[in-house]
């Protein structure tokens with residue numbers, strides 16, 4: 295079984311926090327690959343500043359040349375909102391030779407109890423958890439059934455968020471060194487997040 299990490303996110307835009315988290319998870323859990331899974335965004339949530347195609351292209355740009363990273367577009371291709379349980383079920387059916395791990399920052403880890411069919415999801419995958427500055431580091435409060443399914447990975451704490459990057463763009467400030475240079479060039483060329 296090839297151990298494979300799945301990193302879900304809006305990636306609006308992808309930034310160094312995502313890339314460091316994915317690589318830290320890969321090292322900690324000895325993953326052969328990590329697949330980035332851009333989400334389609336629910337109608338009732340704040341809409342992304344970039345389209346699904348642009349968010350996918352930014353992920354592709356960020357991971358170009360890294361042999362063990364790839365982008366998995368099944369959520370973007372599916373109609374409507376995707377739930378992680380549906381994505382995992384689909385990928386497990388399509389790739390019976392792989393063992394999947396779901397990678398989450400601390401904010402997402404803390405929300406796990408509210409995820410759709412979380413008990414079934416936790417039977418299907420383990421979660422690799424990264425700390426995130428400003429998020430409570432208290433996995434102990436999560437339900438007992440989740441505890442054996444949580445693996446921790448360490449990364450240099452990075453207080454970067456896509457929200458902050460979009461805010462900087464609106465204010466005309468620099469996002470250099472927060473995203474890969476090629477992603478910064480893409481954002482500037484397309485004029486993303488200017489208003």
Ligand code: ATP
Nearest residue numbers: 302303304305311398399402426452454455456457
């Ligand atoms: P937004 O501000 O738009 O919510 P974000 O920076 O939180 O964007 P997401 O696409 O929402 O990025 O996050 C995808 C995944 O990456 C989540 O599991 C999140 O916890 C994790 N993540 C994002 N930024 C970091 C970071 N700086 N450190 C650790 N994990 C992170």
Ligand code: MG
Nearest residue numbers: 304401455456
């Ligand atoms: Mg987020």
